[in-house]
Amino acid sequence: MxxxxxxxxxxxxxxxxxxxxxxxxxxxxxxxxxxxxxxxxxxxxxxxxxxxxxxxxxxxxxxxxxxxxxxxxxxxxxxxxxxxSVRRIAIFVTKQDHCLYDLILRQRSGELQATIPVVIGNHPDLEAIAHNFGINFHYLPVTADTKQAQEAQQLALLKQYDIDLVVLAKYMQILSPEFLSQFSNVINIHHSFLPAFPGANPYQRAYSRGVKIIGATAHYVTEDLDEGPIIEQDVIRISHRDSVSDLIRKGKDLERIVLARAVRLHLQNRVLVYGQAASSNLGLRTVVFD
Incomplete structure (x- = not known):
């Protein structure tokens, strides 16, 4: 119906x-x-x-x-x-495969009402995974010198494949303001419970800090690094017995779940982003309707 x-x-x-x-x-x-x-x-x-x-x-x-x-x-x-309406998703990846596998399997099982016509990677490592599922893969290596040209190519591919949503599935690059001004419908998974430990290497920093919980955050991407409106978050307890590798292993499980929830909520039109009122100091935030 x-x-x-x-x-x-x-x-x-x-x-x-x-x-x-x-x-x-x-x-x-x-x-x-x-x-x-x-x-x-x-x-x-x-x-x-x-x-x-x-x-x-x-x-x-x-x-x-x-x-x-x-x-x-x-x-x-x-x-x-x-x-x-069946949205079309492009997945951006680097080398880690756990979120890519999870999204593809959830889409294939009918949990995510969408199609995934293309995966774009800044490394070639995950090309075989995409091809195994019959998904097109484009390898666009990004360096400081090539970033502008490669982002132009990424935008051209999004137009070619008629993409509605980009999911950064452990894509270890920062999208430029110029990219986001042309395509802003982007969801990222961050391996930390934001606002704690933004940026790189959060598990190592969490371990050094001796935290008792670690988390993952899925959010819309804005020009401000890791400060976009939050869609979904979750945490898991850790102990003094856990090493950095244990934190990474547990964190990967959490990242899969949190990213999948966020994408599903977006596809079900349950997320409303709203900006700050003129008289308020509140930044961009979300209402997530259950």
Missing amino acids: ATATLLISCADRKGLVAKIADWLFSHNGNILHADQHTDAAAGLFLMRVEWELEGFNLQRQFIGEAFDPLAEVIDAKWQLHFSD
Whole structure:
């Protein structure tokens, strides 16, 4: 059964839920899920509402046009998504294979409603994995001298394969502001519970610090390194008996799970990113609707 989902953010005020529900009712919409949150610090109302397309008296190509007058009245930013839309994912990799394997297997089992037409690597090590699953692989080595040209080639490939989402599956390169200005729909897995231990070698630094838990964080990529809006996080306990290699082994298990959860939440249109209010010191953050 196909459904439509609206993600809505606007200044908080009375009657918003009623207005949106009434608009859906006026078009014979049967609401399946509705969730909302008010960020008091930012003064924002945030909502996810999903309804059946069967029986809805607007064809999907006209839903946005019909909702726009109400959006103008409540001064809302909004997104419209359909459950039967199959997104196309490009996976960027370096040498570590655990997240790549996990995403491919979850996609093949139907857990992730998407296709993976291409893997792009800055090393050739994982080419055989992609080819074993019938996925195209492109090797684009990146150095300080070639970064600009290779990112241009990456962007051309994203256009060629009609990509909707890039997943950095242990891709050990920083995407430039120029890249992100042209393609910003990017999810990264960071091997740390951010904001602790950003950047490189977090397991070694966690071991040196003597922490009792380690974590993983999946977030959208922005120009600020490891500071993009967080989608999903999790932790696992460690002990004084664990070596750095133990931390890395446990961390890899966590990275698989956290990245897969984040990608699934994104594909299910359950993540709403919103920026700071003019009167607030809050940065970009997310509401994740269950």
